[in-house]
Structures are given as structure tokens and as C-alpha cells.
Amino acid sequence: MVTASLLNLLVCPICKTALTESAQSQEVLVCASCNVTFPVIEGIPVLLADQAQATP
Ligand SMILES: [Zn+2]
Secondary structure, three states: OOOHHHHOOOEOOOOOOEOEEOOOOOOEEEEOOOOEEEEEEOOEEOOOHHHOEEOO
């Protein structure tokens, strides 16, 4: 999982909004503004615009 202190530093690479952890999974971070998620691979968030996945 991503620690709260790290999470505070993370912003969406597209819109620069603060990211939140998904309620469903600790393996993704959510941008509520873009409605996309970013993967967290082995505890490391992958905050690349081309890795963004649209949320249903
Ligand atoms: Zn965004």
C-alpha cells in the first residue's frame, strides 16, 4: 500500500489534482477529477498519463 505521507505528495500527472486510494483496491490510485486510475506496482505508484485507466 501507499503510505499517507507519500499519498499527500502524489498528484495526477494530467490535471495535478491530489490522488486518493481506491476503496476497492490498494493497488490503484484514483484521480476523481479525470475519472482515471493509476496502477501501484509493488508499492510504487506509476503516475504516467499513458498508464491511466478510465474508471467505469
Ligand atoms: Zn487527473
